[in-house]
Structure formats: structure tokens, C-alpha cells
Amino acid sequence: MREFTVDRAADGRRLDALLGELTHGLPQPLLYKFLRKGRVRVNGKRVSQPGHRLQAGDRLECYLNDEFFQRPSPENAYLRVKPRFQVVYEDENILLADKYPGLLVLPDREEGVNTLEAQIQRYLYDRGEYRPGETFPPALCNRIDRWTGGIVIAAKNQPALEEMLERIRLRQVQKTYWCVVLGRLPRREGTLTGYLFKDSKKSRVYVGDSPRPGAKQAVTHYRVLRANRELSLVEARLVTGRTHQIRAQFAAAGHPLLGDGKYGREPVNRRYHQPYQALYSREVTFAFPPGEGVLQYLSGLRFQVAQVPFEKLV
Incomplete structure (x- = not known):
């Protein structure tokens, strides 16, 4: 329990406003809940109204956890x-x-x-x-x-x-991305395969056609959703999940992502005023096989974001 005395500066203030300051931003839903449950008292009496006006000299008793009165660390x-x-x-x-x-x-x-x-x-x-x-x-x-x-x-x-x-x-969670790439891909659907080698010093990955020490295989299925003269809106589904996989693989194929400052083409990025890579994790599918588990109820469910910010560029 914490006890406070209302000073002259707080005379006439609302109870919820003062409590918000004393608790360094206690969420309003929790504050109102605590008031309803009688966890805050004024002069020994339970007060449930957030808008109760305080007077100088009032004694507040707050039966709340100490964590609510600690400054963020x-x-x-x-x-x-x-x-x-x-x-x-x-x-x-x-x-x-x-x-x-x-x-x-x-x-x-x-x-x-x-x-x-x-x-x-x-x-x-x-x-x-x-x-x-x-x-x-x-x-x-x-x-x-x-x-x-x-x-x-x-x-x-x-x-x-x-x-x-x-x-x-086990690759039972399928992740589908939308991205905008430069140019028109040669096929409406396809698969990008390669071996990704990560250069930690440059924070960059490189794509090769054959295995090499330290390289990991990367596989991405893609489908072109629509295209114009310069850009294509592409759906990409990850089979593997490597660092910068989609960005590096499409760049290696000659179709870097719009806005990509690491693997893309800066003049085009500036022309379209796209400050970051046009890449969005749009959909997750839980492709669980029959079995048991605390999350088994998610099997077969698919979830999507409502809108992708850059989809109207194409």
C-alpha cells in the first residue's frame, strides 16, 4: 500500500489524472478496474468515480502493487x-x-x-x-x-x-510475402534456388549456384500477381528462411526489390520515393499434420494482414 497527501498544487484535480502521474502512466482500463474494486481510498473511503475532485489535504491510500509506482528501468x-x-x-x-x-x-x-x-x-x-x-x-x-x-x-x-x-x-508454418520487384519476370510462376553465403562484416548475403563452405541452400517459390512496364507485384513463399533470402535471390535474378538500399538500384528507388524495401510478410499458414499439442487447434488456419502499403504501386 502507498499513501499520499494531496498538496495545494493538486487541489481540484481529478482523481484519475493524479493517479496517472503517481503511477507513471498506469493504463486507464486497469486504473478504472482498480477504482471499481475499491483499491483506492480517499480519506479512508472507497471512491469509484475517476472524475472525483480532490482537495488539498486529502489522504490517498492506494492498494496497488509496488511496480505501478516505479519509474521505467x-x-x-x-x-x-x-x-x-x-x-x-x-x-x-x-x-x-x-x-x-x-x-x-x-x-x-x-x-x-x-x-x-x-x-x-x-x-x-x-x-x-x-x-x-x-x-x-x-x-x-x-x-x-x-x-x-x-x-x-x-x-x-x-x-x-x-x-x-x-x-x-519442421517447416509446418508457411510464410508468404508480397514484394515489388523491378522489371517483368520471365515467367508468371517459378522457383528461385541457390546457396546463400553471409558476410557478417558487410551485413550482406551473396547468392551462388553451387554449395560452398558456410553457404546454406535457399528456396523461394514465387507468383506474379500483376505487372506494368517497370514493376511487378510478386507473391513469394519461403521454403527455407535465410537472412535476406527474398531480397538477395530476386536481386541475383536481375529483379531487385524496389526501395532496397542494399541489393537494389538507388536511382529507381529515388524516382519512386520508396525509402525502404517493398517487402511485407503478408500471410501465415499453420500447416500442421494430424497430431497432438497445445497449438494443434491452429492446424489448417491461415491469417493475412488487411493491406500491404505498397501494393498500389503496380
């Missing part, structure tokens, strides 16, 4: 972010988040606070599903590049995380 940095992703699907085990381009999925040297991971933590915290030290911290099951948008899978509990990671490893 590196461990609870999620309290400093606002969820801005779209929820594609959610249940008690998983959450499918539509990440916007430019948002990191996990912290790196440049950004340690505002990440998709932190936004999901804040989203579940606001809903009362995540309590640090008490509940499982939501964990990402897959990653996409900072400037690639689209679906990322998060697990809400340990059994769901372990099973989803295993099903991804």
Missing part, C-alpha cells in the same frame, strides 16, 4: 512505449502482430527501448496478461528485418513458445 522499458502494431490474431497462447516498417523486433545497439517485443509486452501489460516476475514474458517466435513489415508470431506461454519454434523448424 531497462528491465521494464516497455512501460515507455505505446503499442502501435495491428493485431492480426490473438488467443490465450499466441499473438500475430502486424509490424510496421522501421520498427525493430528486438533491441540492438541503436534502439534498446521501442521495439516490437516491448510494444507487445506493453499491450499485454495493459490488458492485465503480463506481470513481470509473475507471468511468462511474451516471446517472439520469428523475426523480420527492421524495414520489412508484416506478421510476426509471439508466444504468450512457455509450452506455446516451444511448440511454435519446433513447428517452424
Whole structure:
């Protein structure tokens, strides 16, 4: 329990406004819930109205967890972010988040606070599903590049995380991307195959036709959705999931992604005012075989984002 005395500066203020400051941004739904349950008292009396006007000298008794009164630290940095992703699907085990381009999925040297991971933590915290030290911290099951948008899978509990990671490893989770590439592909449908070698120093991968030490095979099925003189809107389905796979393979085939600053053509990118690669994780299909598991109910289900930002360019 925390106790406060209303000073002259707070005379006449609403109860919910002052509590929001004292708790460093307690989510309104939780605040109203605590008021209804009598977890906040003014001068010893339960007050359930958020708009109750306070007077100087009033005594507040807050029967809330200490965590609500602590300033955000590196461990609870999620309290400093606002969820801005779209929820594609959610249940008690998983959450499918539509990440916007430019948002990191996990912290790196440049950004340690505002990440998709932190936004999901804040989203579940606001809903009362995540309590640090008490509940499982939501964990990402897959990653996409900072400037690639689209679906990322998060697990809400340990059994769901372990099973989803295993099903991804067994290629039972199919990921389909939309992208805009330069030029017209020679065939409406096809498969890109090759061996990707990653140069960590340059943060770049190279595509070869034959195996070599350190290289990994990459397979991508594609289908042209529509095309004009300069651009093609392409659906790409990953068979393997390698770093920069779609970007590197289409570039190696002579059709780099529009907006790609690493593998693309900068003059064309500038002409179309496309500041990042036109690549979006649009669809996830759970192709689980018959069996058991905490996530077996997802078998055969397919989820898509509502709209791809760049699809009207073609």
C-alpha cells in the first residue's frame, strides 16, 4: 500500500489524472478496474468515480502493487512505449502482430527501448496478461528485418513458445510475402534456388549456384500477381528462411526489390520515393499434420494482414 497527501498544487484535480502521474502512466482500463474494486481510498473511503475532485489535504491510500509506482528501468522499458502494431490474431497462447516498417523486433545497439517485443509486452501489460516476475514474458517466435513489415508470431506461454519454434523448424508454418520487384519476370510462376553465403562484416548475403563452405541452400517459390512496364507485384513463399533470402535471390535474378538500399538500384528507388524495401510478410499458414499439442487447434488456419502499403504501386 502507498499513501499520499494531496498538496495545494493538486487541489481540484481529478482523481484519475493524479493517479496517472503517481503511477507513471498506469493504463486507464486497469486504473478504472482498480477504482471499481475499491483499491483506492480517499480519506479512508472507497471512491469509484475517476472524475472525483480532490482537495488539498486529502489522504490517498492506494492498494496497488509496488511496480505501478516505479519509474521505467531497462528491465521494464516497455512501460515507455505505446503499442502501435495491428493485431492480426490473438488467443490465450499466441499473438500475430502486424509490424510496421522501421520498427525493430528486438533491441540492438541503436534502439534498446521501442521495439516490437516491448510494444507487445506493453499491450499485454495493459490488458492485465503480463506481470513481470509473475507471468511468462511474451516471446517472439520469428523475426523480420527492421524495414520489412508484416506478421510476426509471439508466444504468450512457455509450452506455446516451444511448440511454435519446433513447428517452424519442421517447416509446418508457411510464410508468404508480397514484394515489388523491378522489371517483368520471365515467367508468371517459378522457383528461385541457390546457396546463400553471409558476410557478417558487410551485413550482406551473396547468392551462388553451387554449395560452398558456410553457404546454406535457399528456396523461394514465387507468383506474379500483376505487372506494368517497370514493376511487378510478386507473391513469394519461403521454403527455407535465410537472412535476406527474398531480397538477395530476386536481386541475383536481375529483379531487385524496389526501395532496397542494399541489393537494389538507388536511382529507381529515388524516382519512386520508396525509402525502404517493398517487402511485407503478408500471410501465415499453420500447416500442421494430424497430431497432438497445445497449438494443434491452429492446424489448417491461415491469417493475412488487411493491406500491404505498397501494393498500389503496380
